[in-house]
Amino acid sequence: MSPIQTPVSLMSLFLVFFRVGLFSFGGGLSGWIYREVVTLRGWISDEDFFSGLALSQILPGANVTNLTVYIGQRLRGPVGAVSALVGLVIGPFFAVIAMVSAYAQLAAMPWIQDAMSGAAAAAIGLLLIVAVKGAYSSSRRLVPFLILMTTFVTVGLLQWPLVPVVLGLAPVSVAFAWWQSSSDA
């Protein structure tokens, strides 16, 4: 899928990220963003998304806000980045304050916490889809697949610190991609 040619309107950028911000419980935000921006709208390609994701994880800052800035910048430059970022953060801003004000009442109703855990678990399903999709597109060649598995095993299972792992793997992976594209050309 190639990026679309007509510019995305600032309002739709804002609204997409507003929805992602407000309805994403339990850490599934990148999954939502992928769904909205790549699957449903085709605003950016798979490679665009996943490389932007790796970039946003290495840089300081919350991964989702970085990914949001990345996509906003890519689509509409500085105003795009601001629209997307404000859209993402404004809903949760009021939501956390509302929740802290109602905390005593919320804590008295255990089913609310159960319901939230359930919603969070379903949100992980979104993330799982993205993980499978990424694994699929990387597994067409052996080396990218090995890189993906090494990343997963070291960071996910062995809980090694993320940044050194990424900085260690990136040169290998990029060198392979360079060699690959040179030999394809």
Add this chain to the structure above:
Amino acid sequence: MRENALWSLIVVFVPFSLVSIGGGPSIFAGIQHQSVEVYHWVTAREFVDLFAIARAAPGPGSMLVTLLGWKVAGWTGAIVATLALFVPSSLLCYGITKIWNHYRGRHWHTALENGLAPIGAGLILAGVFAIFRIAGAGILSWVIAGVAAAVLALRPQLNPLTLLAGGAVAFALWHSMVPQFN
């Protein structure tokens, strides 16, 4: 006094913004130290509550700082703290992204992009595990996540809110019927 409080929010959170490599979790311990032991904005107990709220609420977990700002100086505090944490890292990210996208199409850029993509995908996969580990999730959470993923794979157009609501109902019902399991 109020200006002092706002100023200290900025002084504390701006540096955290620029060192939070790997996102919120990497700075939570430091934020706790500053806000509980150094500045006495909240007690240790309050901090844990705020942390839980920020995790349960929608949005990035780093919205924790919004709550700390709120505790310190109401609405102004919440706004100042949120900006202090999100603006510096976003500016940095913007600059790097701009350079990144400027060189799109060059050979080395394509190589970088194709090289980083499998790492990004691996990190997402790792993230799925990490979230479950932090949440101390039981088998039920895995089942709900698996079912949600399967449903979405078959029906990509389905609104995820339907799934979230389904997950919420399933979890609450299961716990009210089978309270001994977690």
